[in-house]
Amino acid sequence: MRSIWKGHIQFSLVTIPVRIYNAVDTEETIRFNQLHKADNGPVGYEKKCKKCGKALTAEEIVKGYQFEPEQYVIVSPEDIGKIKLKSTKVIEIEGFVDAGEIHPSLYESPYFAGPDGPVASKAYSLLSQALKESGKVGIGKVVLRDREEVITIGPQDGGLMLYKLRHPNEVRKMENVPQIEQKDVSKDELKLSISLVESMSSTLKEVDLTDRYRDALREMIEAKIAGREVVSVPEEEKPVVDIMTALKQSIEPTKAKKKPMEKAKGQKKEAVEAAAPKQKKQKLA
Numbered sequence: 001m002r003s004i005w006k007g008h009i010q011f012s013l014v015t016i017p018v019r020i021y022n023a024v025d026t027e028e029t030i031r032f033n034q035l036h037k038a039d040n041g042p043v044g045y046e047k048k049c050k051k052c053g054k055a056l057t058a059e060e061i062v063k064g065y066q067f068e069p070e071q072y073v074i075v076s077p078e079d080i081g082k083i084k085l086k087s088t089k090v091i092e093i094e095g096f097v098d099a100g101e102i103h104p105s106l107y108e109s110p111y112f113a114g115p116d117g118p119v120a121s122k123a124y125s126l127l128s129q130a131l132k133e134s135g136k137v138g139i140g141k142v143v144l145r146d147r148e149e150v151i152t153i154g155p156q157d158g159g160l161m162l163y164k165l166r167h168p169n170e171v172r173k174m175e176n177v178p179q180i181e182q183k184d185v186s187k188d189e190l191k192l193s194i195s196l197v198e199s200m201s202s203t204l205k206e207v208d209l210t211d212r213y214r215d216a217l218r219e220m221i222e223a224k225i226a227g228r229e230v231v232s233v234p235e236e237e238k239p240v241v242d243i244m245t246a247l248k249q250s251i252e253p254t255k256a257k258k259k260p261m262e263k264a265k266g267q268k269k270e271a272v273e274a275a276a277p278k279q280k281k282q283k284l285a
Helices: 078-082 117-134 185-201 212-226 243-284
Strands: 003-011 015-021 063-068 073-074 088-100 105-115 134-144 148-156 159-165
Touching: 003 134, 003 243, 015 117, 015 243, 078 212, 088 148, 088 212, 117 134, 117 148, 117 159
Parallel strands: 003 088
Antiparallel strands: 003 015, 015 105, 063 073, 088 134, 105 159, 134 148, 148 159
């Protein structure tokens, strides 16, 4: 795993050398190339000047900031290199907050942070355990890919996890979503809804998170490669039913599944209780 940043986590007088790594693997993503329909030739991404129409090389392209219409100031890599922000090499933790205080909508890209060398391992491990025990996460800033980002640092599986955070002003309000209204619901409807939720309770490991669309896409591509006919079957549209009927119909199958399990547990318990006196007699003998 190749690191994308090297520096230090710093809070108060504590300094921990770390490296940052991408936490998301994009290798499983299926990508398509653009082709010319007439001859299947690859379509290249030509960087052309809109003024003279010339195709440009990377060396001929510079960065420019438009401060007025058609007026630019040229910014070179040397100019950017002169910016000496502390966060280019140091993640300075501004404070520690309760993890629950950060709304899920603010979390963006995840990264792993790992200790940079054996000397850092002890302090790194200590910070990870302290955050886990306290239920806190650190808030700081770091420059990643020419941009200063607000990040959180929290414990994850014995290590440290970083998340880029969106600014609260970037996230729209739920109240702005059209047609959201607080409707009155009856006690019976609410009771049945809660009953259905509880009957379907599970763990994340038990939930099927397979990307079925990616698998179907890959299967279709493999069929094309093998010269087989690709057939798609439209999903059957289910009839719309009222909420109470739907809830009752949803709960019935889950109850039916639970009954055999409860019966089996009861039979096992009876068998254990029946065997208990025999065991006692044998001990007395």
